[in-house]
Amino acid sequence: MTEIDLGLSLLDHQLIDSEDLRCGKVDDLDLGSLREDPPTVQAILAGTPAWRNRGRIGRLAASLGGGRIVRIPWEDVESVESAVHLKKAAHELGLARGEDRVRRFVAWIPGAK
Amino acid sequence: MRRLPGLCVALLLVIAGCGGSSTLTGDALQKQDEAVHSAAAEGELLASDVARDRTTEPFARVHSGDLADQAKAVAKRVRDADAAPGLERERRQVLTRATRVAQALEELHAAPDDREVAERVQAELRRLAA
């Protein structure tokens, strides 16, 4: 049991999946309804459109990028250290799409595998 | 607020200085002359090493070519510009010197392993750098 500041210690931190691969950043957090007592973190949001609320530059960046927001329910979080470690693999959570799209192009270069 | 016009003038001068105005002031001419001197002095060092067989053929050729280009660039800048009043004679002197330095270096560039040519070029450049 630890006290943390969400903006400082969770937001913008690295996501690492169950296979120890980096798979995105904590782009935002869903706090659910603030009427709950206490409100709790419902999910981690990752993906380009989640930058929309991150200031003017974030909005601009989000409008330039495509993609979707991936919602990672807090139940799937294994631990919070410097990075946020997840209980499942990136592709199960839908976090592997960006890498997958590019992987095809890299794979045909000799020596890539 | 009184300073504003002065600042504007200063700013304009700076911009004009950067933009390479086509009229050469005494200062600008001095700068070009220093650049010619630099190419000549460096060429002399190089030619002296060629004359004593202390360098390689590719280096002598490529580097003398680069130095000749430097001198030619000065010659072009000085040729294309007008001198400020009273500086026409100085302008011609710089132009002549730049052209001669470029010629000497071109000679070395064309025969980068000829020790006799190098000796001659070295003497010429020493004279021109003085």
Add this chain to the structure above:
Amino acid sequence: MKRIFDIALGILAAIGGFVDIGDIVFNVAAGAMFEYQLLWVVVIGVGAIITYSEMCGRVAVVSQHAVFDAVRERLGFGVGLVALVGAQLINLLTLAAEIGGIAVALQLLAGLPYRVLLFLAFIAVAVVVWALPFGWIERVFGYCGLAMLVFAVAAIKLHPDWSQVASGFIPSANTSDPAVYGYFVVGLIGAATVPYEVYFYSSGAIEEGWKPKDLSVNQSNAIIGYTLGGLLSCSLMIMAGALFFPREITPETLGTAALGAQVPLGEIGLLLALVGILFAVGGAAIDTVFSGAYNMAQFFGWEWGKHRKPVEAPRYTIAWMVMLVLGFLIVFTGVDPIKVTEFSVIFSVVALPLTYLPILLVANDRTYMRRYVNGRLANLFGIGYLVVILLVAVAAIPLMFLSNMGQG
């Protein structure tokens, strides 16, 4: 015994890896223009790079935060993105300059046409980055870059007035042209502290899997290596001060630097100088390629690292390839690599505070750093250098205009 041997090898690689095209250009030009007067600036620059490399390495190893992890967490998404864009533009300019430098060095060695050699340099960097293992790249280029030590020998053989040299380490400014003097102060600090070195050092520590217990050995390697690398920078300036300053020669190409080794040492001096420049600049090109990809991956959270197979870190792989192609295209337009170098160095000083600040902040956060948190000494130097860099950053662009890029 093996341990001592390893340490020695690490130090050698660090010396060879310290100098890049920016150091060569600014140190030689400064010596030619101000003799030994600016040697003190090299000391300040080397101190800055040592302070922040040490801090970045420690932060990376203990907290697993590479530079751009820290940048995004501490500066937030918006400011962080601005820092990223700035860093990438500078990396790109630096890379372009280094690729140009490889081609120039090859041209002076072999005499083939410049553009052919540019293309060759591009292919060579791509193959090395793709095929050679991480540790190898560092070592091969570091050791071969040691041929640059010929400039130390050249400096001694030119018999400089050593009392004059010594007095150059005391700050002074006897100059009729303070703007040019100031421009060179900025440039020498910028050349010693080019940001890619810090990005590369921090990510490299994670790549090589350092553990906190390895920290002291690796750090002292870097500190000793950088100090000796700084001496190499000094010898470039002393060489130019002894040879070019009295003859009023203003260096405009890399060939002039090589000539500085040839005049006192003959053909062997020339060849060592060119080989040294080739590998120093080549190693820097490779480090810059990696740094660009590290920064992108760390900001956006992609998998990264040379220790991963390319298919395991595909976006990172594409990122370095795109960097390399863009860098190549910039020099292939025919711009003078020396001019590109000057721009990249001056602008890098402007962007540096946004790299140093987040690192300083994470290094002071006990949550991540535990007992490896910054001590008083690290903070004294860290904050001191942040202030110095801020001042230099503010002065950089105005000085560039006032001094007409050092031309006076």
Add this chain to the structure above:
Amino acid sequence: MKLSELIGLDVSTESGERLGHVHDVRAELTSRSVDVKGILVGRIGLLERLGLGAPHSTFRRHGQDLLPWSAVVRADRRGVVVRDDAKPR
């Protein structure tokens, strides 16, 4: 609500006194959940965002105040309103 929306909102008391902005959200991390405990309110926005007020930073400073979540009367996009008696100091 998202964290990014909550951070930066105006904070005022029920009687309308402005206290500053939400700089960060203090929470309790357990093995199962993350429960919001309070909000950090202050005026020195940028420095706080840089983490100078982090709980374990050497540079810790007291430019911000922790208001317990129990003092929050209302929190929505228009801002956060806290009870008058929650006003710090």
